[in-house]
Amino acid sequence: MSGRTRARACPERTCVGCRERATKAELLRIVAIKDTCVPDPRGTLPGRGAYVHPAPVCLDQAVRRRAFPRALRVPGPLDTKALRRYVEQTTVAEQATR
Numbered sequence: 001m002s003g004r005t006r007a008r009a010c011p012e013r014t015c016v017g018c019r020e021r022a023t024k025a026e027l028l029r030i031v032a033i034k035d036t037c038v039p040d041p042r043g044t045l046p047g048r049g050a051y052v053h054p055a056p057v058c059l060d061q062a063v064r065r066r067a068f069p070r071a072l073r074v075p076g077p078l079d080t081k082a083l084r085r086y087v088e089q090t091t092v093a094e095q096a097t098r
Protein backbone atom coordinates (compact mmCIF):
# COMPACT_ATOMS: atom_id res chain seq x y z
CA MET A 1 0.00 0.00 0.00
CA SER A 2 2.92 2.34 -0.42
CA GLY A 3 2.46 2.75 -4.15
CA ARG A 4 1.26 6.26 -4.74
CA THR A 5 3.56 9.14 -4.12
CA ARG A 6 3.06 12.78 -4.85
CA ALA A 7 6.05 12.85 -7.17
CA ARG A 8 3.90 12.94 -10.25
CA ALA A 9 2.01 16.02 -9.10
CA CYS A 10 5.28 17.88 -8.46
CA PRO A 11 7.72 17.14 -11.24
CA GLU A 12 11.29 17.43 -10.02
CA ARG A 13 14.18 19.02 -11.81
CA THR A 14 17.86 19.22 -10.97
CA CYS A 15 19.39 22.62 -10.25
CA VAL A 16 22.33 23.05 -12.63
CA GLY A 17 24.13 24.98 -9.87
CA CYS A 18 24.07 22.87 -6.72
CA ARG A 19 22.85 19.70 -8.48
CA GLU A 20 20.10 19.20 -5.94
CA ARG A 21 16.66 18.11 -6.99
CA ALA A 22 13.75 20.42 -6.37
CA THR A 23 10.24 20.89 -7.64
CA LYS A 24 9.75 23.03 -10.71
CA ALA A 25 8.05 25.66 -8.56
CA GLU A 26 11.25 26.18 -6.57
CA LEU A 27 13.48 26.52 -9.60
CA LEU A 28 13.88 29.17 -12.24
CA ARG A 29 13.68 28.02 -15.83
CA ILE A 30 16.41 29.32 -18.12
CA VAL A 31 16.41 29.26 -21.89
CA ALA A 32 19.09 30.34 -24.33
CA ILE A 33 18.13 32.99 -26.85
CA LYS A 34 20.97 33.44 -29.30
CA ASP A 35 23.92 33.52 -26.90
CA THR A 36 22.15 34.91 -23.86
CA CYS A 37 20.67 33.11 -20.87
CA VAL A 38 17.14 34.39 -20.40
CA PRO A 39 15.08 33.79 -17.25
CA ASP A 40 11.71 32.25 -17.99
CA PRO A 41 9.78 32.39 -14.69
CA ARG A 42 6.44 31.52 -16.32
CA GLY A 43 7.88 28.62 -18.28
CA THR A 44 6.40 29.91 -21.52
CA LEU A 45 9.43 30.32 -23.77
CA PRO A 46 10.00 27.64 -26.37
CA GLY A 47 13.08 25.50 -26.57
CA ARG A 48 15.19 23.57 -24.15
CA GLY A 49 15.19 24.74 -20.57
CA ALA A 50 17.69 24.50 -17.76
CA TYR A 51 16.64 24.82 -14.15
CA VAL A 52 18.46 26.64 -11.38
CA HIS A 53 17.53 27.90 -7.93
CA PRO A 54 16.90 31.63 -8.22
CA ALA A 55 19.85 32.30 -5.94
CA PRO A 56 23.18 33.97 -6.75
CA VAL A 57 25.13 31.11 -5.18
CA CYS A 58 23.57 28.51 -7.48
CA LEU A 59 23.95 30.80 -10.48
CA ASP A 60 27.65 31.23 -9.66
CA GLN A 61 28.18 27.49 -9.48
CA ALA A 62 26.35 26.94 -12.74
CA VAL A 63 28.42 29.60 -14.51
CA ARG A 64 31.69 28.30 -13.09
CA ARG A 65 31.14 24.76 -14.30
CA ARG A 66 29.62 25.98 -17.60
CA ALA A 67 26.44 24.14 -16.83
CA PHE A 68 24.21 26.33 -18.96
CA PRO A 69 25.72 25.62 -22.40
CA ARG A 70 25.78 21.93 -21.53
CA ALA A 71 22.22 21.81 -20.22
CA LEU A 72 20.88 23.92 -23.06
CA ARG A 73 22.90 22.10 -25.72
CA VAL A 74 24.48 25.18 -27.22
CA PRO A 75 28.12 25.30 -28.27
CA GLY A 76 29.27 28.70 -27.13
CA PRO A 77 29.66 30.53 -23.87
CA LEU A 78 26.44 32.17 -22.77
CA ASP A 79 25.94 35.69 -21.52
CA THR A 80 24.52 35.46 -18.01
CA LYS A 81 24.57 39.16 -17.08
CA ALA A 82 20.83 39.70 -17.56
CA LEU A 83 20.12 36.46 -15.74
CA ARG A 84 22.32 37.49 -12.81
CA ARG A 85 20.55 40.85 -12.58
CA TYR A 86 17.21 39.05 -12.57
CA VAL A 87 18.27 36.63 -9.84
CA GLU A 88 19.71 39.38 -7.68
CA GLN A 89 16.51 41.42 -8.00
CA THR A 90 14.38 38.39 -7.21
CA THR A 91 16.48 37.58 -4.16
CA VAL A 92 16.23 41.13 -2.86
CA ALA A 93 12.48 41.23 -3.49
CA GLU A 94 11.95 37.98 -1.62
CA GLN A 95 13.94 39.15 1.37
CA ALA A 96 11.96 42.38 1.44
CA THR A 97 8.64 40.56 1.69
CA ARG A 98 9.71 38.42 4.63
Ligand SMILES: [Zn+2]
Nearest residue numbers: 015018053058
Ligand atom coordinates in the same frame (compact mmCIF):
# COMPACT_ATOMS: atom_id res chain seq x y z
ZN1 LIG B 1 20.68 25.15 -6.52
